[in-house]
Amino acid sequence: MRFVLPNGLTVLLAPEPASPTASVWVWYRVGSKNEWPGVTGASHWVEHMLFQGSPRYGKGEMDRAVISVGGTLNAFTDTDFTAYFSTVPREHLHVPLDIESDRMTRALIAPAEVERERTIIRSEREGNENWPEFRAEEELFHLAYRLHPYRWDPLGYPEDILALTPADLAAYYRRYYGTRNAVLVIAGGFDAARTAADVRRRFGRLPAGGEDPTVRVVEPPGRGERRTTLTGPGTTPFLEMGWRGPAVGDPSAPALLLLDVLLGGETRLFRAGSTWGRSSEHPSARLYRRLVDPGLAIRATTEWRPRVHPGLFGLHAQASRGVSLDRIEATIDAELDRFRRTGPSARELREARTKIARGAALAYEGASRTGFRLGYFEMLGRPGFESDLLRRLFALRSRDLRDAAREIFRPEGRTVVRYEPTEGPGDA
Amino acid sequence: MTRESSDPLRVGRAVLASGLTVARQAVPDAARSFAASYIGPAGWAYDPDGAEGLARLVADLAPSAAGRRDRVALARALDELGATLTHRLAPESVEYSVHGPADTFEPLLDLLADVVLRPRLATEDLERVRRQLFERQLREAAQPESRADREVLRTIFPPGHPYRATGLGTRSAVARLTRPQLARFRAGHFTAAGAYLVVTSGRSLTEVVRAIRGRFTGFDREPAPAGPAIPAVRAGGPAPRDIRMPGRAQVEIRIGGASRPRSDPDYPAAFLANEVLGGRPLLSRLFQRVREVHGLAYHASSGLEPMRWGGYWQAQAGTGPERADRATALIRREIARLAREPVGTGELTTIRDSAVGEMPLALETTLGAHELAADVAYHDLPDDWLVNWPRALAAVGPEQLRRAARTWMDPGTAVVVRAGPLGPVAPVHRRQ
Numbered sequence: 117m118r119f120v121l122p123n124g125l126t127v128l129l130a131p132e133p134a135s136p137t138a139s140v141w142v143w144y145r146v147g148s149k150n151e152w153p154g155v156t157g158a159s160h161w162v163e164h165m166l167f168q169g170s171p172r173y174g175k176g177e178m179d180r181a182v183i184s185v186g187g188t189l190n191a192f193t194d195t196d197f198t199a200y201f202s203t204v205p206r207e208h209l210h211v212p213l214d215i216e217s218d219r220m221t222r223a224l225i226a227p228a229e230v231e232r233e234r235t236i237i238r239s240e241r242e243g244n245e246n247w248p249e250f251r252a253e254e255e256l257f258h259l260a261y262r263l264h265p266y267r268w269d270p271l272g273y274p275e276d277i278l279a280l281t282p283a284d285l286a287a288y289y290r291r292y293y294g295t296r297n298a299v300l301v302i303a304g305g306f307d308a309a310r311t312a313a314d315v316r317r318r319f320g321r322l323p324a325g326g327e328d329p330t331v332r333v334v335e336p337p338g339r340g341e342r343r344t345t346l347t348g349p350g351t352t353p354f355l356e357m358g359w360r361g362p363a364v365g366d367p368s369a370p371a372l373l374l375l376d377v378l379l380g381g382e383t384r385l386f387r388a389g390s391t392w393g394r395s396s397e398h399p400s401a402r403l404y405r406r407l408v409d410p411g412l413a414i415r416a417t418t419e420w421r422p423r424v425h426p427g428l429f430g431l432h433a434q435a436s437r438g439v440s441l442d443r444i445e446a447t448i449d450a451e452l453d454r455f456r457r458t459g460p461s462a463r464e465l466r467e468a469r470t471k472i473a474r475g476a477a478l479a480y481e482g483a484s485r486t487g488f489r490l491g492y493f494e495m496l497g498r499p500g501f502e503s504d505l506l507r508r509l510f511a512l513r514s515r516d517l518r519d520a521a522r523e524i525f526r527p528e529g530r531t532v533v534r535y536e537p538t539e540g541p542g543d544a
Numbered sequence: 545m546t547r548e549s550s551d552p553l554r555v556g557r558a559v560l561a562s563g564l565t566v567a568r569q570a571v572p573d574a575a576r577s578f579a580a581s582y583i584g585p586a587g588w589a590y591d592p593d594g595a596e597g598l599a600r601l602v603a604d605l606a607p608s609a610a611g612r613r614d615r616v617a618l619a620r621a622l623d624e625l626g627a628t629l630t631h632r633l634a635p636e637s638v639e640y641s642v643h644g645p646a647d648t649f650e651p652l653l654d655l656l657a658d659v660v661l662r663p664r665l666a667t668e669d670l671e672r673v674r675r676q677l678f679e680r681q682l683r684e685a686a687q688p689e690s691r692a693d694r695e696v697l698r699t700i701f702p703p704g705h706p707y708r709a710t711g712l713g714t715r716s717a718v719a720r721l722t723r724p725q726l727a728r729f730r731a732g733h734f735t736a737a738g739a740y741l742v743v744t745s746g747r748s749l750t751e752v753v754r755a756i757r758g759r760f761t762g763f764d765r766e767p768a769p770a771g772p773a774i775p776a777v778r779a780g781g782p783a784p785r786d787i788r789m790p791g792r793a794q795v796e797i798r799i800g801g802a803s804r805p806r807s808d809p810d811y812p813a814a815f816l817a818n819e820v821l822g823g824r825p826l827l828s829r830l831f832q833r834v835r836e837v838h839g840l841a842y843h844a845s846s847g848l849e850p851m852r853w854g855g856y857w858q859a860q861a862g863t864g865p866e867r868a869d870r871a872t873a874l875i876r877r878e879i880a881r882l883a884r885e886p887v888g889t890g891e892l893t894t895i896r897d898s899a900v901g902e903m904p905l906a907l908e909t910t911l912g913a914h915e916l917a918a919d920v921a922y923h924d925l926p927d928d929w930l931v932n933w934p935r936a937l938a939a940v941g942p943e944q945l946r947r948a949a950r951t952w953m954d955p956g957t958a959v960v961v962r963a964g965p966l967g968p969v970a971p972v973h974r975r976q
Binding site for chain 2: 132134135136137175176179180183184185186187188189203205206208231232233234235236237238239240241242243245246247304305348349350351352388397398399400408409411414415434436437467470471473474475476477478481482483484485537538539
């Protein structure tokens with residue numbers, strides 16, 4: 117069931133009568149794409165502040181209300197959206213609904229709490245900085261984009277984390293958090309008619325709000341390859357490569373999902389299993405066969421993560437001990453050349469389609485995952501977007517994939533970050 | 545055999561003539577998949593001296609290629625079924641799990657049986673897995689999180705203790721391991737005796753037993769391997785350790801100690817004690833005090849790992865080097881307070897209600913339920929243990945919780961390990 121309240125709030129209800137739980141997700145079409153230099157990290161920081169109090173819930177009371185009934189709650193910030201979720205035993209569905217309706221437009225962003233949260237945000241970023249992969253990926257985007265806000269990580273620049281003020285965050289929240297930019301998804305064990313009425317009662321009275329979050333900055337096409345080398349603690353050298361790709365709404369998006377499976381072994385959107393994470397063991401994938409099988413690399417993966425604006429098709433390869441990144445890169449180039457010339461074999465294509473179709477089979481098991489997927493696809497596209505994506509994807513032929521590879525893997529659209537560890541690999 | 549049940553909180557069991565224990569759990573009402581796990585006595589505690597890393601290498605290699613399938617064919621078979629094959633290794637056991645749509649029951653059990661009974665352990669796969677293990681060894685040493693985790697165990701447990709290692713071995717030991725060694729370890733440790741086959745399925749226990757009996761045959765007639773000797777853990781921890789790792793951004797703090805086995809009757813009280821300290825997300829004392837009140841760290845929590853031969857506990861946080869001393873002191877104060885003062889009734893009620901109330905969340909999916917059943921099976925808990933868990937928690941009072949905190953998470957023997965960009969001057973720690 118899908119409906120839109122007069123104040124602009126979009127509501128999706130996915131009842132599953134047998135479910136012992138109910139999962140409530142609120143998605144806002146605001147993320148780091150809506151920031152600008154000086155306020156990077158604001159979306160993420162506002163996400164933290166939405167747990168720090170609202171008119172009916174004092175600091176910590178939201179957490180307590182959900183967790184004390186056995187529920188779980190959290191939130192995350194991406195480039196294109198911010199999502200808040202709670203999953204509770206079904207009889208407690210009213211608890212997250214009450215919280216979300218209270219903080220959608222009336223969160224308290226108290227200066228003292230902002231200051232206390234500053235060190236927590238710093239700590240979150242520092243924890244990520246301990247990982248060479250985070251540093252390299254941040255650098256990849258920083259290098260690939262010169263104008264578009266995809267240039268910075270949703271955590272924001274360290275300098276901005278030190279400088280942002282409570283007034284900045286409050287203004288950002290007032291500007292973007294509103295019914296018009298929000299999608300409420302409820303999945304699990306509930307009665308649809310009763311819950312729809314409850315939603316109308318709680319959320320229908322909120323004032324219409326939320327400034328248009330459309331980003332009009334267009335990143336100009338690259339005129340040549342960009343590359344850099346980072347050094348620091350680590351194990352063996354690795355590289356992150358990115359090619360400028362299309363936005364999720366582009367007609368070529370389904371081909372990019374298939375390229376992800378053919379080259380790297382899976383697409384995060386349609387993978388079997390219970391998690392959103394990725395695996396690196398895909399022995400039938402092209403890059404695995406060229407790099408991992410012969411012992412050149414420890415792992416080799418790709419990722420095309422659909423984004424509202426043109427994103428990157430990413431490739432990560434970690435060298436085996438004693439193998440140079442030059443050799444890794446040459447092997448990747450040769451394999452991509454081969455793919456550009458011939459495209460996938462009929463068998464490869466059939467297997468990739470099967471992988472996606474079967475991987476989607478259990479994607480909606482459980483209220484939490486259902487709520488996530490419905491909201492995620494709503495953020496990326498329009499109603500019916502997921503099935504449309506799959507339909508178009510299954511219609512693609514080998515030459516479509518070859519053409520897509522020719523279009524995307526252009527040298528002038530490539531960015532390369534090499535990571536060279538400064539500590540020699542000794543006996544651990 | 546026990547009676548059938550459609551309640552996923554009840555686990556039915558049967559022991560086959562081979563010694564393999566089959567445990568069956570009903571699929572939660574809203575789920576559409578099935579899961580099965582083999583849990584066998586092949587953890588890294590069984591690594592022979594000088595062959596550290598052997599159990600890990602076997603565990604990682606077995607699912608590469610098995611039966612008639614090489615690794616590509618095996619991966620394709622999983623893709624066609626829309627299924628996953630995962631494994632995890634612990635000190636005491638290895639666990640292989642398959643999960644897929646309900647109609648993949650038969651072919652997925654075939655595949656699981658191949659992995660357990662007929663892994664190829666092929667030479668080309670061995671070299672690839674060995675390289676990956678080398679890299680994991682380096683990563684464990686290079687990352688403050690894993691380095692701190694490793695060092696705290698090395699500090700808590702004496703040489704020879706099965707919980708002292710993390711199972712990755714050393715480069716030189718792993719480099720020496722041969723295929724015959726791997727095959728011998730598999731034959732002696734991927735046994736029927738002392739092992740469990742846990743199935744979460746809509747099928748009855750009788751049907752599950754029939755399916756297992758037909759597939760999981762041909763185990764070597766090995767008895768369950770004898771558990772390792774367990775050296776006594778020293779009373780009182782050694783001096784605190786700071787591991788300086790320049791170039792990193794954050795210090796990882798670990799405070800922990802030896803604990804007690806899961807079979808201890810005080811486990812429900814110890815479980816709640818850990819939940820109060822740092823186990824319960826967002827509500828625990830460490831999260832509240834370290835993060836929410838003092839803003840010292842993004843993550844602050846604790847964990848309790850009770851196993852068969854004992855266990856350990858650990859509090860952890862990650863913070864910038866300039867905040868590390870304050871965070872360390874605060875965590876130590878909270879550990880000591882829990883062992884000293886009874887928990888207030890309101891706090892205990894909230895934590896307990898949360899722990900009891902979360903059971904439906906585990907039953908959202910087949911895998912969530914399956915994890916509970918695997919725990920019941922492996923620890924030989926009663927069939928209705930999950931049903932009675934709320935009552936067990938309800939019986940724990942503040943004083944019992946305090947006593948459990950004192951014995952299971954003893955602040956007097958806790959050790960402190962910190963890894964990351966620490967300053968040149970070692971901070972002074974005082975034992976409490």
